[in-house]
Amino acid sequence: MRAVVFDFFGTLTDPGVEAGRRDAAFATAAALGVPPEAFWTAMASSFTERITGRHGDTRATLAEMARRCGEEPSGARLDAAVAAHHQGSVPLWRPRPGVLGVLAGLRGRGLRLGVLSDCGAELCQGWDGTAYAPLIDATVFSWQERARKPSPRLYATIAERLGVAPGECWYVGDGGSREHQGARDTGMRPVLVTNAGYPGAAAHRDDPDSFTPPDAVDDLTDLPALLETGR
Numbered sequence: 261m262r263a264v265v266f267d268f269f270g271t272l273t274d275p276g277v278e279a280g281r282r283d284a285a286f287a288t289a290a291a292l293g294v295p296p297e298a299f300w301t302a303m304a305s306s307f308t309e310r311i312t313g314r315h316g317d318t319r320a321t322l323a324e325m326a327r328r329c330g331e332e333p334s335g336a337r338l339d340a341a342v343a344a345h346h347q348g349s350v351p352l353w354r355p356r357p358g359v360l361g362v363l364a365g366l367r368g369r370g371l372r373l374g375v376l377s378d379c380g381a382e383l384c385q386g387w388d389g390t391a392y393a394p395l396i397d398a399t400v401f402s403w404q405e406r407a408r409k410p411s412p413r414l415y416a417t418i419a420e421r422l423g424v425a426p427g428e429c430w431y432v433g434d435g436g437s438r439e440h441q442g443a444r445d446t447g448m449r450p451v452l453v454t455n456a457g458y459p460g461a462a463a464h465r466d467d468p469d470s471f472t473p474p475d476a477v478d479d480l481t482d483l484p485a486l487l488e489t490g491r
C-alpha cells in the first residue's frame with residue numbers, strides 16, 4: 261500500500277463540532293434576512309445540488325437558498341451572508357485531536373496522503389489556509405468536480421493525483437455518502453472510523469453506507485497501528 265485517502269468531515273475533523281452546523285446556518289440566515297428554520301430546510305434539501313456546484317459559488321448558492329425561502333436579498337445582504345457563511349464554515353474544519361500528528365507520522369513512513377471530500381465552495385476556497393494543507397499531497401473536492409461520492413470518477417481521480425493505483429490506496433472515512441462502497445468498488449481498501457467516542461456523530465452523516473468495511477478503528481489516532489498490521 262502506497263497511499264491513504266481520507267474523507268474530511270467527521271474523519272479528519274473533530275466530530276464534536278458537527279453539532280455547531282445548525283447555529284452556523286442560523287447566523288447565515290440572519291445575515292441573509294430569511295427565516296432560520298426555512299433556510300435550514302432549504303440547505304438540507306439541497307445538499308447534493310450545493311456540493312456538486314450546481315448553483316455556483318457561495319454567493320450564487322445563498323441567493324438561490326434565499327429564493328427558496330421566498331426572499332430576494334439585496335447585494336449588501338448577500339455580501340454579509342457570504343461573509344457569515346465563510347466565518348461559520350471555518351470552525352467546522354477544526355482538526356480532530358491528534359490528527360495532524362497522525363498525518364505527519366504517515367507521511368514519515370513514505371505514504372502519499374489524499375483528501376476526497378463531499379463539500380461546498382467554502383472548503384475549496386479555504387483549503388490552502390488550513391493546517392491540513394501542508395500535510396496532504398492531493399485533494400479532490402466534489403464542488404470542483406461536479407460529482408459526489410460514491411462516484412467512481414472521484415476515487416480514480418484522487419488515485420491519479422497521488423500517482424498511485426487505486427489498489428494501492430487505503431480509504432479512511434466515518435461512513436456516509438456510501439463512501440466505503442465507492443472505495444471498495446474502485447479497488448481501494450476501506451477503513452471505517454466509528455467515532456465511538458462521539459455519541460450522536462452518526463446523526464450528521466448523509467446517506468449512510470450500505471457496506472461496512474471489515475477494517476475499523478474507533479478513532480483516527482488508532483489508524484497508524486491498523487495500517488502497520490495490514491500492510
Ligand SMILES: [Mg+2]
Pocket residue numbers: 267268269270271433434435436
Ligand atoms: Mg465524513
